[in-house]
Amino acid sequence: MSTRHSTYALAGLLVAAVTTGCGGAVTTAANDKADGVYTQLAGLPKDQQRARAEELAKQEGGTLSLYTSMTADIATPIAQAFEKKYGIRVSVFRGNSETVLQRTLQEAQAGKAGADVVETNFLEMSALSDNGVLAQFNGSALDKVDPTGKFEHWTASRLNVFQPAWNTDLIKPADEPHSWEDLALPKYKGKLTLEVSDSDWFENVTKYWLDHGKSQAEVDKLWKDIVGNAKVAKGHTTMMQFLTAGQTPMEAMNYTYITVRAAQQGAPVTHLPSSGVSKIPAFARPNGVAMVKGAQHPATAWLFYDWLLTDGQKELVELGLTPSTKVPGDKSLDGLTLAPFDVEGLSKDHGEWDKKYDALLRGAATVGE
Amino acid sequence: MTLVPTTASRDDSPEPRSDAVTGPAEAGGPGRLARLLRRPLSLQGLLVGGAVVIVGYLAVVPLGYLIHDTFLSADGTGVSLDAFSRAYGGNSQSREMLLNSLWFALGSAALALVLGTVLAYIQVRTDTPFKGLFFAASLVPLIVPGILYATSWIFLGDPSSGILNSLVFQPLFGTSPVNIYSVWGMIWVQGLHLAPVAFLLMVAAFRAMDPSLEESAAMSGANRLTVLRRVTMPLLRPAMISAALLMFVQSLESFEVPGLLGLQNGIYVFTSRIYFVLRAYPVDYGAAGAYAIGLLLIAAAGVLLSSWLRRSSRNFQTVTGKAFRPRPVELGRARPFVGAGVILYFLITVVLPVAVLVYASLLKYYAAPSRKTLSEMTLANYRTVFEMPLAFTALKNSLIVGIGAATAVMILTAIVSWVVLRTKAPGRRLLDLLAFTPIVIPGLVLGLALSFVYLRMPLPIYGTLLILLVSYCTRYLPYGMQYSSAAMTQMSPELEESAHVSGASWFQTFRRVLLPLMSGGILAGWVYILVVSFRELSSTILLYSPGKEVLSVLIWEQFENGQFTTLAALGVCMVLLLVLLVSIAYRLGARFGLQNDSAN
Numbered sequence: 001m002s003t004r005h006s007t008y009a010l011a012g013l014l015v016a017a018v019t020t021g022c023g024g025a026v027t028t029a030a031n032d033k034a035d036g037v038y039t040q041l042a043g044l045p046k047d048q049q050r051a052r053a054e055e056l057a058k059q060e061g062g063t064l065s066l067y068t069s070m071t072a073d074i075a076t077p078i079a080q081a082f083e084k085k086y087g088i089r090v091s092v093f094r095g096n097s098e099t100v101l102q103r104t105l106q107e108a109q110a111g112k113a114g115a116d117v118v119e120t121n122f123l124e125m126s127a128l129s130d131n132g133v134l135a136q137f138n139g140s141a142l143d144k145v146d147p148t149g150k151f152e153h154w155t156a157s158r159l160n161v162f163q164p165a166w167n168t169d170l171i172k173p174a175d176e177p178h179s180w181e182d183l184a185l186p187k188y189k190g191k192l193t194l195e196v197s198d199s200d201w202f203e204n205v206t207k208y209w210l211d212h213g214k215s216q217a218e219v220d221k222l223w224k225d226i227v228g229n230a231k232v233a234k235g236h237t238t239m240m241q242f243l244t245a246g247q248t249p250m251e252a253m254n255y256t257y258i259t260v261r262a263a264q265q266g267a268p269v270t271h272l273p274s275s276g277v278s279k280i281p282a283f284a285r286p287n288g289v290a291m292v293k294g295a296q297h298p299a300t301a302w303l304f305y306d307w308l309l310t311d312g313q314k315e316l317v318e319l320g321l322t323p324s325t326k327v328p329g330d331k332s333l334d335g336l337t338l339a340p341f342d343v344e345g346l347s348k349d350h351g352e353w354d355k356k357y358d359a360l361l362r363g364a365a366t367v368g369e
Numbered sequence: 370m371t372l373v374p375t376t377a378s379r380d381d382s383p384e385p386r387s388d389a390v391t392g393p394a395e396a397g398g399p400g401r402l403a404r405l406l407r408r409p410l411s412l413q414g415l416l417v418g419g420a421v422v423i424v425g426y427l428a429v430v431p432l433g434y435l436i437h438d439t440f441l442s443a444d445g446t447g448v449s450l451d452a453f454s455r456a457y458g459g460n461s462q463s464r465e466m467l468l469n470s471l472w473f474a475l476g477s478a479a480l481a482l483v484l485g486t487v488l489a490y491i492q493v494r495t496d497t498p499f500k501g502l503f504f505a506a507s508l509v510p511l512i513v514p515g516i517l518y519a520t521s522w523i524f525l526g527d528p529s530s531g532i533l534n535s536l537v538f539q540p541l542f543g544t545s546p547v548n549i550y551s552v553w554g555m556i557w558v559q560g561l562h563l564a565p566v567a568f569l570l571m572v573a574a575f576r577a578m579d580p581s582l583e584e585s586a587a588m589s590g591a592n593r594l595t596v597l598r599r600v601t602m603p604l605l606r607p608a609m610i611s612a613a614l615l616m617f618v619q620s621l622e623s624f625e626v627p628g629l630l631g632l633q634n635g636i637y638v639f640t641s642r643i644y645f646v647l648r649a650y651p652v653d654y655g656a657a658g659a660y661a662i663g664l665l666l667i668a669a670a671g672v673l674l675s676s677w678l679r680r681s682s683r684n685f686q687t688v689t690g691k692a693f694r695p696r697p698v699e700l701g702r703a704r705p706f707v708g709a710g711v712i713l714y715f716l717i718t719v720v721l722p723v724a725v726l727v728y729a730s731l732l733k734y735y736a737a738p739s740r741k742t743l744s745e746m747t748l749a750n751y752r753t754v755f756e757m758p759l760a761f762t763a764l765k766n767s768l769i770v771g772i773g774a775a776t777a778v779m780i781l782t783a784i785v786s787w788v789v790l791r792t793k794a795p796g797r798r799l800l801d802l803l804a805f806t807p808i809v810i811p812g813l814v815l816g817l818a819l820s821f822v823y824l825r826m827p828l829p830i831y832g833t834l835l836i837l838l839v840s841y842c843t844r845y846l847p848y849g850m851q852y853s854s855a856a857m858t859q860m861s862p863e864l865e866e867s868a869h870v871s872g873a874s875w876f877q878t879f880r881r882v883l884l885p886l887m888s889g890g891i892l893a894g895w896v897y898i899l900v901v902s903f904r905e906l907s908s909t910i911l912l913y914s915p916g917k918e919v920l921s922v923l924i925w926e927q928f929e930n931g932q933f934t935t936l937a938a939l940g941v942c943m944v945l946l947l948v949l950l951v952s953i954a955y956r957l958g959a960r961f962g963l964q965n966d967s968a969n
Contacts, residue, residue, distance in 0.1 A: 065915070072926040091915035094926060098648050099911050102817060110824035114832065114914075127651070196632060197648055231550075232632045234644075237931035245735040247523065247530055258931065267734045354649035359460050362635060 031111065031294035038135045038291065041302050046140040050306060054086070056299030063089045064300045067104055067115040069097040069124075069287075071237070074319050081315045082307055088300055097121040101128060104292065108133045113294040116301035119157060119308070123200065125288045126347050129153040134290040137302065141309035144325040148340070149286050156286030156324035157308050158316050161256040161336065162201050163271040163282055165240070170249035173274040180205050180280060183252050184225035191249040192230040193239055199357035200346055201253045204283040207342050223360055226252065232361055243269050256282075257321050257332065264320070272335045281339035286324060413875040420784035421800065427843045428803045431810045434818035439658030452655030456646070457663070462637070470638040471667075473555055473627065474620035480560030481616050482609065485567020488714065490601075491707060492568075493575035496697045498708040502715045505948065507572075509719045511565045511897070512947045513726070514904040514924055515625030517940045520933065521722040522549055522558045523629065524729075530737055532725070550633040559626045561718050563619065567612040569897055570855055573889040574608035577859045607858040610675045611851040618668045618808050618847075624907075639664050643811050657811065664809040672805050676798065723944065730938035750938035759918050764946075767903050767920040770834055774841035775898035779891050781842075782849035783884065786857045791865070801850070808847040812907020815840060820912060832914045840908045845898045852897065856890025857883075892958050896951050903947065 037056060041049055064082075068075050072094055079090035093115070095103065101124040107114045108131070118128060128134055134153035142155060149156030164177050171191075177183055183192060202223075209219045230252060233239045240258050242248045244267035259271045272278050289308050291301040313323040322332040346353065440448050457463040492503045510518065525533050526549030534545035548554060582604065586596045602609075624640040632641060639660050646657045700707055729735050731746040754760060782804070788794060789801045807815070819840055823831040830836050860883070868878040884891070906921045913922055920943065927936040 071930045073930045073932075093913075093915050094922075095910050096929070098652075099813075102652075102813075103820070103911055106817065106820045106824060110821075112824055112831075196645070199649075232635065234628050234632055235929075237929055238629075240931050241520075241735060241933045242523070245524070245530075246737065247527055262734065262931065265734050351649055351651060351653075354645075358645050362460075362462055362637060 031113075034113075034295045034298040035135070035293060037298040038293075038302070041299065042136065042138050046138075049139050050303070053299045053302045053306070057086070057088060057297070057303050060297040060300050062087065062300075063091065064297055064304055065091050065093070065114060065116045065295075066119065066304065067093045067095070067100050067117070068119040069095060069100050069121060070119060074316075074321065077319060078308075078312065078315055081312065082304060085307065085311065086303060088303070090304075097124045100124060104128060104133060105131060108293070111294065113292050113296065115292045116295040116297045117289060117291055117304045119287070119289045121160075121287050122285050122341075122343075123346065125151070125154045125290060128290065133293060135293045135295075135298070135301075137291055137305050139302070139306045141306045145309060146324070148343070149288075149324045151286075151288065151343075154288040154290035155305075155309060157289045157312070158287050158324055159284040159322040160287060161282050161284045161322055161333070161338075162204065162253050163256050163259070163278060163280060163336070164250065164252055165243060165254040165256075165259040165269055165271045166250040167243050167246055167248070168268045168270055170246060176273040177250075178273065178279055180208070181222060183229065184222045186225075186229075188229045188250065190229065190231075192226065193233050193242070193248045193251045194227070194230045194361065195236055195239055195251075195253065196232055196234050196361065198253055199353045200285060201283070202357045202360070203346055203353040204339075204342050207345055208281055208283075208339060224363070227360055227363060240269070243267075256336070260320055260332070277335045277337075279337055282333075282336040283339055283341045284322065284333075285341050286343075288324075413879075416876065417784055417788060420781050421788060424781055424785050424804050424846065425800065427839070427846055428806050430822055431815045431818040431843060432803075432806050434821060435658045435661055435810060435814055438654040438814075439662055441655075452653075452659040455653060456642070456656040456659035461642070466637050466639065466642060467663075469552065469631075469636055470621055472552060473559070473631075473636075473638055474617050476552070476556035477559035477563055477620040478613050478617040480556060481563035481567050482613050484560065484564040484714070485569075485612065486571045486605070486609065488564070488711075489568050489571035489575055491711065493572055494580075494698050495700050495707065496704070497700060497711060498704065499711050499715075502711060503568075504952070506715050506719055507565045507568045508896075508900065508948055508951055509723060509944055510562050511900045512903070512944050513722065513940055514921070514943075515562065515623070516629065516924075516928060517726060517936065518562055518722055519558055519625050519629040521725040522554075524725050524735070524737075525549070525721060526554060532737065535737065550630055552631075552636060555626050555630045555636065558630065559620055559623065562626070563616045564718070566616055566619070566897065569893040570608050570612045570615075570852060570890070571605070573852075573856060573893045574605050574859065576889050577856070577886075578604055606678065608855040610678050611855040614671050614675045615808075615848060615851045617671060618664075618805075621664055621667065622809050622811070640811070647811070647813055654814075657814065661809055661811055661814065665806060668805065668809050669802060672802055676801070723941070726937045726940050726944075729934050730941050732934050735933050750932075750935045751942075753932075753935050754938050754942060757923065759923060762916070763918045763920045763923050766834060766837075766917060770837045770841060770919060771899045771902040773838050774845060774902050775895045777838070777842050778845050778849035778898055779853065779895050782846065782853040782894070783857075783887060783891060784879075786850060786853035787879070787883065790854060790857050791862060801854075804850045805847045807843045812844070812905075813911060815843060816908035816911030819843075819908070832917075834917050836912050837909060837917070837919065840912055841898075841902045841905060844905060844908065845902065848897060848901075849894050852890050852894030853887065856887040860886055888958070892954070896954060899954075900947055900951070903943065 041053055041056075044052055066075075066079065070078065075092050075094055079092050082088065082090055093100075093103070097120045100118060100120045104113075104115055104118055105128070118125070118134075129152050136153060137155065142150060145155055164183065166176070175187065177185075177188075182188075206219055206223075209222070210216070214222075231248070233242065233248075236254050236258055239248070239251055240254060240262050243251055243254075244262050244265075246268075254271070256271050259269055262269050289305055291298065291305055295301050309325065313325050313327050316323045317327045317330045317332070320332065323330060439452050440450070488503060488506070491497045492500060513521075523531070525531050526547045528534065528545055528548040528550065531545075531547060531549065533547050538545055538547065549558070578601075583596050583600050586600045587593075591599065621638075622640060624644060627636070627638045627641050628644065630636075631638060643657050643660045646653050646660070728738065730750050731748070732742060733745065733747065733749070736742050785800065785804060789797045810818075819836060820831060823836055823839075830839065864882055864886070865878050868882045869875075873881070903919075904921050904924070906925055909919060909921055910925060913919060920939075924936060924939060927933075927939060
């Protein structure tokens with residue numbers, strides 16, 4: 001390279017470095033204002049909080065910005081129900097959970113919070129909480145939530161339940177799986193589908209097996225056999241598409257609500273054996289809600305948080321989801337054997353489980369041949 | 370590479386950039402650019418300087434972000450190469466991944482190039498029947514979003530239940546030979562999806578080619594094959610090289626086909642690795658960047674190779690001062706066979722996948738065709754599409770951003786390709802290379818880079834449609850460059866020189882001579898960018914704002930909802946709409962004196 005060319009390259013990199021490097025702590029007046037509202041609401045007696053929040057929400061202009069990874073067919077009716085109750089317009093940013101996390105973090109780092117409330121998956125909520133982006137909520141709505149659903153800065157609003165799913169035209173009652181171990185059986189060779197991002201399921205099943213007397217070697221063998229039986233797909237809803245079409249006979253794991261919704265459309269799929277009762281430990285992953293620090297509409301955010309854990313829970317049930325509180329008429333857990341979701345193991349070193357699962361799946365290429 | 374300055378001088382002022390872009394050019398001694406920039410405040414000086422600065426800026430922002438994240442060590446204090454060992458070392462099976470990627474990309478590019486060139490030749494230079502079909506064949510695969518196109522092929526080519534196997538091969542031959550989940554299947558789908566890129570570029574090239582050269586060869590006794598091999602092909606080399614490079618790199622960075630078809634049997638490529646890295650938390654941006662830089666190196670090698678192949682470009686300039694009209698080759702007895710081939714191609718690339726989409730769009734949930742599914746067909750999905758509250762807003766926004774990006778990119782790249790190809794400005798190769806880099810930046814990284822920059826800028830760009838416009842301009846810059854340079858390479862500088870001698874200013878020459886003659890290539894690039902911008906998702910999903918949705922966001926939402934059938938209905942509507950839109954564009958182009966097929 002001639003000197004001139006290097007100067008050119010160097011200058012380009014300089015600009016890049018400057019533009020990327022000039023971030024850092026930006027605190028703004030909006031931040032302080034929002035935090036003031038949060039503190040004020042938190043300091044009130046519990047029975048006065050909601051009324052005061054409604055009052056302040058009116059002053060905030062009657063709009064709310066929600067970032068969520070709920071699919072549109074759920075997010076839209078939820079937003080409408082909230083609008084109906086309070087007359088507050090909800091603008092919804094929908095993305096997958098990673099996008100919601102990235103966008104919220106980017107905006108927080110620039111000191112320009114775009115979201116008032118965030119509602120997304122366990123892992124991303126924990127990450128937001130760890131990064132100090134979320135504000136504390138202490139309303140009376142928390143009383144109904146099980147202690148396992150309460151986290152630092154956020155609260156479970158709904159649960160995604162892990163179960164296998166299969167096409168009833170292709171898997172006859174005699175061939176239904178009755179445990180996670182069954183997935184390793186030779187009869188499922190070539191019939192199973194695994195999802196590329198299910199490392200949280202992988203971690204929970206692994207932990208469950210280790211806790212219930214299996215040795216590491218036995219666990220490794222089981223996974224090797226499961227992967228040997230399986231093909232890999234991307235996206236839980238995509239997988240369900242192929243399952244309903246009869247393209248694949250069985251999924252190692254899908255969220256029960258996705259299976260139920262497909263079955264409601266008339267597709268021949270289920271997650272429950274013909275007996276109606278599944279003995280397969282059902283891990284229920286909490287997805288949650290939180291208020292964002294420095295939000296434009298902090299009091300409105302408080303109202304939505306409160307609503308999603310109270311009236312909103314009924315809406316979730318109507319949409320076929322599993323609520324995080326006890327709601328009369330909720331049938332989403334019928335026939336399931338719940339097992340505790342391993343919050344601790346996943347919060348500790350999640351990156352590791354992702355890598356392990358990734359490596360396990362890539363082994364599929366050699367195991368399968 | 371120059372790694373040290375990225376971190377060593379983070380506090381420097383942004384001054385050096387303007388130096389970088391114009392400085393060397395001014396110092397460049399005699400040359401057209403220098404002549405032009407000697408009066409930096411003249412209209413042309415501003416135009417050229419501005420275009421170069423904008424293109425440089427668009428390309429440098431995401432690249433800088435990427436390099437910063439990749440080479441900064443974990444503690445944030447120095448430069449380190451750890452990211453590369455995390456990405457390529459250990460049990461990452463990087464050799465396999467590299468081989469898969471190259472095999473997939475080379476195969477797809479080769480297939481698409483052969484298909485696109487043959488079709489373009491038949492379309493422009495022969496008297497083949499069914500010319501109308503080419504238009505659809507060149508557009509539909511581009512329009513159908515990758516996820517839908519790949520999914521259609523899964524329903525067609527699944528080894529056990531695919532329609533092709535179960536309804537065609539099994540009853541007729543008793544075997545199921547089609548397996549879409551193989552590298553060959555991936556190459557097939559990607560190649561068909563890309564063939565329009567080659568077709569659009571090659572059509573423009575064939576039109577701009579003086580057939581008298583071929584005629585002289587024929588007169589001198591060369592047979593048809595020799596003419597093709599010794600005259601036609603060499604003349605088309607610049608366009609073919611552009612097309613091959615573009616499609617090769619595009620296959621390297623595409624994820625839809627490897628994601629839907631490759632993962633099934635554990636066929637991993639660069640982009641599936643990037644996907645894994647980016648979806649984990651905490652996100653290892655370093656490792657993702659290391660993969661992207663791996664892609665960048667391969668792409669840079671491709672750019673250098675292509676400019677080396679184009680080195681004696683004087684030989685390919687076919688647009689000279691001489692008037693010509695390409696005369697169609699009479700196919701004679703071959704005509705029915707060529708016609709049949711055209712129909713077959715049309716059936717495979719357009720009718721089959723679109724038929725699957727139409728079929729799926731009439732169902733409640735997808736199932737292979739049977740008496741039961743056929744009896745239960747309904748238009749409910751179309752009703753859902755038309756009743757979507759956001760459908761109209763999204764369509765409007767997609768049109769604004771798509772047309773805006775296509776127009777901006779083609780204007781910018783027409784000017785910049787002039788700088789790169791016609792001047793001796795130092796650094797022009799680097800500019801060429803720089804304008805090519807966005808093609809390998811993963812969409813999510815581009816999204817992050819843009820939100821990082823514009824969140825910190827006082828201008829109202831973040832949270833508006835403008836940020837999508839910036840993002841699309843960045844993403845499609847490389848494509849615009851290839852279309853523009855292919856068109857520019859074919860043009861002899863003597864035309865500009867005669868205009869200059871006759872007293873035309875630079876701007877007049879550019880506007881009255883260069884642009885009209887390049888218009889075929891420019892329109893092709895414009896159509897390409899418009900169409901693909903309708904389906905851009907990976908950066909859009911991070912950058913859009915509520916109320917500012919575009920169509921690709923709606924498509925993604927339906928996909929996430931698991932409503933493949935509604936999605937299919939939306940896809941069918943999109944195909945109809947864009948075909949209509951593009952035919953209007955071509956009509957308008959024809960009215961404003963654009964070269965078209967009337968000569969045939």
